[in-house]
Amino acid sequence: MARIADLSIKKHKAGRVAYLNARLIDPASGLDEIGGLISDGDNIADLGAGITADGLAEDIEQIDATGLVLAPGLVDMRAHLREPGFEHQETIHSGSRSAAVGGITTIACMPSTNPPIDDVALVHFIERRARETSLVKVHPIAAITRARKGEQLTEIGLLQEAGAVAFSDGLNTIMNANVLRRALSYGTIFDAMFIHHPEDMNLSGSGSMNSGEISTRLGLPGMAPESEAIMAARDVRLAEMTGGRLHLAHVTTAETIDIVRRAKARGVRVTADTAPHYVALNENAVGDYLTFAKVRPPLRSEDDRQAVVAGLRDGAIDAIASDHAPHDQDSKRQPFVQAAFGIVGLETMLPLVLELVHNEHLTLARALETVTSAPADLLKLRAGRLAKDGPADLVLIDLEAPWRIDSKAFQSKSKNSPFDGRPVQGRAVRTVISGRTVFDLSSEG
Amino acid sequence: MTADPSPYRFTHRHLLGIEDLSPQDIVHLLDLADSYVALNRRAEKKQNTLHGRTQINMFFESSTRTRTSFELAGKRLGADVINMSPTTSAIKKGETLIDTAATLNAMHPDVLIVRHPDSGAVKLLANAVNAAVINAGDGSHEHPTQALLDALTIRRRLGTLSGLTVAICGDIAHSRVARSNILLFNTMGVRVRLVAPPTLLPTKADRYGVEVHHNMREGLKDVDIVMMLRLQTERMQGSFVPSEREYFQFYGLDYEKLAVAKPDALIMHPGPMNRGIEIDSEVADDINRSVILDQVEMGVAIRQACLEVLARNLDNPEHNQ
Numbered sequence A: 001m002a003r004i005a006d007l008s009i010k011k012h013k014a015g016r017v018a019y020l021n022a023r024l025i026d027p028a029s030g031l032d033e034i035g036g037l038i039s040d041g042d043n044i045a046d047l048g049a050g051i052t053a054d055g056l057a058e059d060i061e062q063i064d065a066t067g068l069v070l071a072p073g074l075v076d077m078r079a080h081l082r083e084p085g086f087e088h089q090e091t092i093h094s095g096s097r098s099a100a101v102g103g104i105t106t107i108a109c110m111p112s113t114n115p116p117i118d119d120v121a122l123v124h125f126i127e128r129r130a131r132e133t134s135l136v137k138v139h140p141i142a143a144i145t146r147a148r149k150g151e152q153l154t155e156i157g158l159l160q161e162a163g164a165v166a167f168s169d170g171l172n173t174i175m176n177a178n179v180l181r182r183a184l185s186y187g188t189i190f191d192a193m194f195i196h197h198p199e200d201m202n203l204s205g206s207g208s209m210n211s212g213e214i215s216t217r218l219g220l221p222g223m224a225p226e227s228e229a230i231m232a233a234r235d236v237r238l239a240e241m242t243g244g245r246l247h248l249a250h251v252t253t254a255e256t257i258d259i260v261r262r263a264k265a266r267g268v269r270v271t272a273d274t275a276p277h278y279v280a281l282n283e284n285a286v287g288d289y290l291t292f293a294k295v296r297p298p299l300r301s302e303d304d305r306q307a308v309v310a311g312l313r314d315g316a317i318d319a320i321a322s323d324h325a326p327h328d329q330d331s332k333r334q335p336f337v338q339a340a341f342g343i344v345g346l347e348t349m350l351p352l353v354l355e356l357v358h359n360e361h362l363t364l365a366r367a368l369e370t371v372t373s374a375p376a377d378l379l380k381l382r383a384g385r386l387a388k389d390g391p392a393d394l395v396l397i398d399l400e401a402p403w404r405i406d407s408k409a410f411q412s413k414s415k416n417s418p419f420d421g422r423p424v425q426g427r428a429v430r431t432v433i434s435g436r437t438v439f440d441l442s443s444e445g
Numbered sequence B: 001m002t003a004d005p006s007p008y009r010f011t012h013r014h015l016l017g018i019e020d021l022s023p024q025d026i027v028h029l030l031d032l033a034d035s036y037v038a039l040n041r042r043a044e045k046k047q048n049t050l051h052g053r054t055q056i057n058m059f060f061e062s063s064t065r066t067r068t069s070f071e072l073a074g075k076r077l078g079a080d081v082i083n084m085s086p087t088t089s090a091i092k093k094g095e096t097l098i099d100t101a102a103t104l105n106a107m108h109p110d111v112l113i114v115r116h117p118d119s120g121a122v123k124l125l126a127n128a129v130n131a132a133v134i135n136a137g138d139g140s141h142e143h144p145t146q147a148l149l150d151a152l153t154i155r156r157r158l159g160t161l162s163g164l165t166v167a168i169c170g171d172i173a174h175s176r177v178a179r180s181n182i183l184l185f186n187t188m189g190v191r192v193r194l195v196a197p198p199t200l201l202p203t204k205a206d207r208y209g210v211e212v213h214h215n216m217r218e219g220l221k222d223v224d225i226v227m228m229l230r231l232q233t234e235r236m237q238g239s240f241v242p243s244e245r246e247y248f249q250f251y252g253l254d255y256e257k258l259a260v261a262k263p264d265a266l267i268m269h270p271g272p273m274n275r276g277i278e279i280d281s282e283v284a285d286d287i288n289r290s291v292i293l294d295q296v297e298m299g300v301a302i303r304q305a306c307l308e309v310l311a312r313n314l315d316n317p318e319h320n321q
Helices: A007-011 A092-101 A120-133 A156-162 A177-187 A213-218 A226-242 A254-265 A276-280 A302-314 A349-358 A364-371 A373-378 B023-040 B065-076 B097-105 B121-126 B144-158 B176-188 B244-251 B292-312
Strands: A016-026 A031-040 A043-048 A061-064 A069-072 A074-079 A104-109 A137-142 A166-168 A193-196 A245-248 A270-274 A394-404 A423-433 A436-440 B054-059 B080-084 B111-116 B132-138 B165-169 B191-195 B211-213 B225-228 B266-268
Touching (some): A016 A043, A092 A104, A092 A436, A120 A156, A156 A177, A177 A193, A177 A226, A177 A245, A226 A254, A254 A270, A349 A423, B023 B176, B054 B065, B097 B121, B132 B144, B176 B191
Parallel strands (some): A016 A069, B191 B211
Antiparallel strands (some): A069 A394, A394 A423
């Protein structure tokens, strides 16, 4: 087969496959042992140290995974897939190929589309397009407010019934506290999760990077890091007031993370994620007006970056999301102030998360948890686990393989990555969805 | 035996910012400009240093004095000079900066003088053309020829740069002139004080190797030079400062505030001035202290010097891309 499967693979039900001699890691259960896993059709039939080549039925396809980690396929809880509306930047199909290469088997896609996913018909559209064109599992996140304008609530109950896994207005902060309060309050009926972008838009103004020494040197308008903490503090109070489920998207500053940590300690229903670039880079990456490093929230100071790592370690930050934000060349080949915000991330998430393991900031189990069971649990998806009778959504990882990120080779339609050329260690060598291999690094093609 | 020091050579292909220049580069440009000052005072001013060369002045932001200064500098050196104001042409039609650069490049200009409202835009354009590029001001980032002409003005009046103290006053946050001057003064051993209300200071200005003051009487104490910056009128209507008259009261340069500076302290302003807002007319017109018109004269000479050093490298194959 080719490296990346074509869509015809979806027509055939998978047979029985045994992955043998692998290091099985399931962060949710704490499993970490050498053994095998057998998938039958869509699901995992069995797994454990006892499964070896001995005594396997002859009709089971055998895959030798010696030296490789076998983990649950990655769950990306926030990616912008741009369809409908911006298909020149990404489609569900191209995004799904990109995800497959990155070891991601489930994507929750953001409603930053045109039209936005603020109506049941749009949820159905995404689900249909995913069925027809996606190699990986795709679940829509619906808007909190109509047209993501921060004014009127969407049909939260109907959208969730139709399949929306969470609610978010993307990068549009709901500046009116009463609107977010009502969403959180109303959402308690359905236990809906609201993914909010914490940024006081008035305070950050028209900034285009973190405000600090570097923005001053470059003469670029800055976004004060306080604009994140101030909004996060407000949001946490609203969650506390309503009992609603609040999830703060891409937290990036020490102060914000501390607000989340303290809120969790007193029992507020708040969770948070961050993105790989906030762990792997700081504001210095903007360098000489590198627009590929222009992202919202902006890359922060080194102190803040270290606080993000610490937050991942102690659980103040629950999950890592790719924050995949594809942009065409014209949006980025611009003076810095005019360039679009965003970084493509599906194909770089796993190696960047593994950097945290190689640098001994996180254990392998915790690192994988942030991209598998943690986001799956937040979205209440049956995913992100190695479990008998659970879905056979798997990734085989070569932890040690050294390679260089090459944005030209990305499957994404967009190449806006500040990581081009970065030497990294570890990558997905095989991605399996519902028992079918959709990506195999070792194959010709 | 020590080898002879290698002769000085200006190695830059473009002049994009003071940040890229060494102290030797700066002294070389100032020395060269000194000779142009003398030449410019003669009846016959024309040179043929840039004979046959094409210079395009591209001002994406309106300007009269800087553009005229570059135009004169180019013409006096013998270049064919063309002025473009892309605000009224292609940019309005949605052409990107890179497209504009490619279009221009196909016309084989030798030197581009570029001003743009966005920080970093001149460098972006420079990377896409074969011509030498001089930054005539990019957003709030740099305006290197202004800093050089200020340094030349000071050196000619006070005989030196090193060891002096300068107070830069006004809208520093949005000023490319301030940034380029701070960099140049730091490089040349001039002590810098910034005097402004906190709303007009950039973040972490104190990390720039400067002293920061919010009070003019403290900030101007014993300084050799007072450099006033222009305050854009749109920043005076309650967004950054409450009103013009309040600004003048606390930050406008008048004789009373100036009294704490050295008795012969120079007064500078990059122009155009807002009389009665950041500077009192009497002070601005004080022929003994105000060097504002010297600055204009030095501007032409400095730009000639910059054009000359870049022209030397135009045919250097190392610089061709």
